[in-house]
Amino acid sequence: MVRLQESFIFVDLEAQDSDEVIAALAGSLFEAGSVAEGYGKAAIERERIHATGLPTRPFPIAFPHADSEGVHQSALAVAIHKTPVVFRNMADPDEELAVELVIMLANKSPEEQIETLRSLAELFGDPDKLSELRYLKREAKIVEWLKRELAL
Numbered sequence: 001m002v003r004l005q006e007s008f009i010f011v012d013l014e015a016q017d018s019d020e021v022i023a024a025l026a027g028s029l030f031e032a033g034s035v036a037e038g039y040g041k042a043a044i045e046r047e048r049i050h051a052t053g054l055p056t057r058p059f060p061i062a063f064p065h066a067d068s069e070g071v072h073q074s075a076l077a078v079a080i081h082k083t084p085v086v087f088r089n090m091a092d093p094d095e096e097l098a099v100e101l102v103i104m105l106a107n108k109s110p111e112e113q114i115e116t117l118r119s120l121a122e123l124f125g126d127p128d129k130l131s132e133l134r135y136l137k138r139e140a141k142i143v144e145w146l147k148r149e150l151a152l
Contacts, residue, residue, distance in 0.1 A: 002107075002116065002152050003034055003075035006139040012082040018099075019044050021085055022064050025077035025104035034075040035106050042066035043104065053087035053097040057127045059134070060097035062087040063120060065105035065113065074112060077104040078142060080134060101134055119150050 008028050015021045026040025043066040053062045064087075084098035103120060107113035124130045129149065136142045146152065 001074065003073050004143055004146055004152055005032070006143055007032060008075060008077040009139040009142050010079040011137055011139060013079045014082045015085050018047060018085055018087045021079050021102050022047060022104065025079055025102065028077050029075050029104070029106050034071065034073045036070040036072065039066055039070040039106065042070055051088035051090050051093045053089045053099055055089060055097055056124055056130060058131055059100040060087070061101045061103070061124060061130070062099045063103055063105055063117060065107070068108050068110060068113065071106045071108045074108050075106045076146065078102070078146070101130070123149055
């Protein structure tokens, strides 16, 4: 079961770069006991090697994560940015994307991670769904929406 709670949601996050976003999301997961202390650092390092930005419409998103070894309990953390933050494109790492929505994954197994990524990609392949989530302003509504849409 994937843990999702209000303390994992950041609305109108102001961050200078992708490292700051990843650190904030991983920090919330660490504080709740879902991941080990080094999970954020591992996700930042992984992002440098394997970019996670996706050029979705109507705006780009990113799914940063690290390997499952630092995960105590599977969880998702979400940042909706006040102003876009640059992440590199997964398919073309030389391309920078102005990302407005970040969902950090923390999965206990590689198989679960693949399934979670598949569910998120399917959901956010629909521009209307992506916009719907982007413009929710309350943490509780975002948790409710994601649990419903992802059947968590």
